[in-house]
Amino acid sequence: MKPYLEKLRTDVGASWAMLNRRLEEGIPFQWHHHPEMELTMTLNSRGQRFIGDHAGSYDHGDLVLVGANLPHSWYSTDRLDPNEPHIALVLWFGQDWLEDLADSAVELRPLRDLVIRSRTGLKFSTELADELRPQYEALIDQPPEARLLGLLQVLLRLAHDDGAIALSSVHETAAGPRDRIDRVLDHIHSNYSEEVRLETLAEIAALSVSGLHRLFRKHTQSTVSDYLIRLRIADACARLSGTSQPIQHIAVEVGYGALANFNRHFRRLRGMTPREYRKHFSRRL
Template sequence: MKPAYEHVEFGENCSVRVYHRRLPRIPFEWHHHPEYELTLTLNSHGKRYIGDSITDYVDRDLVLVPPNLPHTWSSNRSIDAASPQVAIVIWFGGDWARRLADVCPEYAPLRNLLRRAASGLAFGPEAGAAMHMQIDDLLSGEPRKRLAAVLNVLCILGGASGEPLASPAAFSDRGEGPSGHEPERINRVLSMIDLRFAEPLRLSELCAAANVSERSLARYFEQHMGESVGRYISRVRIGHACRMLAHTSVPIAVVAARSGFPNVAHFNRQFKALKALTPMAYRKQFAAGDMAGMDADPLIDERSPSLQRKPGRVMPAV
C-alpha cells in the first residue's frame, strides 16, 4: 500500500507545529512527510505501524518518527470509553535542531536524539510521563512557550532509552508518494506560490514548474493538499492579508493589492468567505484584542488539509 503524502503547515511564526488530536477512535491513515514527528498517544490501545514495524501500543505511547518513514496508529479500544482518544503530535525540521545543537552546548542532546531516531524510536512509559507533564506548555497559545516546551522534551528524550523500530528494508520507498515523485513536484509549486503569491499566477506557470499537465496538477493538489490549487493560493494570500491587517495601518486597498488581490471587492468577498468577517471588521476586532492568534498560523486542534477526512472517503482497514 502506497503511503499518502502529508503536507504539514507550520504557519509564518512557528518553527514547530503542535497538533492536539481528539477523536473517538484513531483510524488507520498510512502516510509520511518530510518532518520529524513526535507523537504521544493517550487513552488508547491498539496497533502502531512504523515502517515495517507492527507493534501493540498502550496508554502514553511515545514515538519519534524520522522524516519520510511511513507510519500510522490504529486503535481498537479506549481506556476510558467516556473520554476521547488523544494524540499530542509535534512536527519539526531536523536542520534547525542540528544547527541549534551545534551552536548551543545546552542543546547537544538534540544531535544524539536525531542520530538515534534514524529508524524510529519508541520510548518507555517514564518518557511518556515526562512529556505529559509538559502538556500545558506544549498546548499553549504562545508559539515561544510551545517551542521551549518542545525543546525541553526533545532534550529529555536525548538521554532516554528508546527501542529502534523499522528495519533497513523499510527505507527503500522513503520519500515516495503515490508515484514516487509527486511530493517533489508539489513542493516546487508550493515554493513558487510562496514567492509570487502577490503576483497574478497562471496555472500554466505552475504546471511548468512541476512539469505536469493541468489535470495532473489538480489531481496532485486534491490528493496531497486536500484542496484545489485555487483555494490554496487564496489561503496563502488571505494569510498574508491577515498579518498586514493585524500589524499595520495601511489602507484596505493596499492590503488587497500587496496580497495578490487587485480588485478590492473580490478581496472582500474572498476574505469574508474564509474568515467569516470583512477585512475591516477583522482589523477592528484584532486591534481590540479579541482575536489574538487569528492570523495565518494553524490552530492547535486543526489538522493540515492534506489528510483531512472527506465525506465518502474511506481509509483502508487492516
C-alpha cells in the same frame, strides 16, 4: 499500500507545528510519510502502530518519535475511558531545523544524536513518558516563545533516554534522490510489491551488483532480500489488522505469488501465521 506524502504547515509565528487530535470514532489507519520529524503521545487509546517495517501494540501514554520520511500510521482498537475521546498529541518539526539548533550550541548537541536514532523510529520508556506528560500537554496552551523552550526541554530529556527502543529495521526513504543509496531505497519503497531485480538496483546506483551489495549492507545493515521481505510483511500486517481483505489477496498485493512463501516469511518475522495475527488483532476490536 504505498504511503502517501502528507504536506504539513507550521503554525503562524512558529518554527514548528502541533496538533491536539481528539477522535470519538478512533484513530484511522492512514499510511503516510512527510519530511518533518514527528513526536506523538497517545492517550486514552490502545491499538496498533506501524512504523517502517515495525508492527506492534501501543497503549495509553505511548510516546514515539518518527524520523523524517519514515512511513507510519496508528490504528486504534479501543479506549480506556469510553466517555472520553482517543487523544493524539502530535508535534512536527523539520530535521534540518533541529540539526541547525544542535549545531548552534554545545548544550543542544544531544539533539543531533536524537535525529540519527529517530531514523528507524523510537519508543521512549514508559517511566520517562509518564514523567514528561504534564510538560508535554502544557505545550498546547503556551504562547510560541514558551512553547519553543518547552519543546527543546522535552527533546533534550528524550535524547538522554537510555530506555528508548528502536522500532523499525527499515530506514527512512528519501524525499528525493540525493545520492546512490537514496535512489536505491526510493526505488525499493516505490516498487516493493513488484519484482525488484538486483541488476535494476545496481544500474540505479551506477554500481556492479557486488558493489550494490556492499553499499546496501553498509547503510541498512541488511541484504536487499531481507529488506524487501520486512517491507512486504509490514504492509501485510497493516492490511491484516486494518482491512478485511482475504489473506491470499494480501499476499499477492504485497508481492508474493506463492501463499506458502508468504506464510513462511510471515511466521518467521511475526512468530505466528497471518491468520493467527488477524485473529489476535480482532480480539481487541
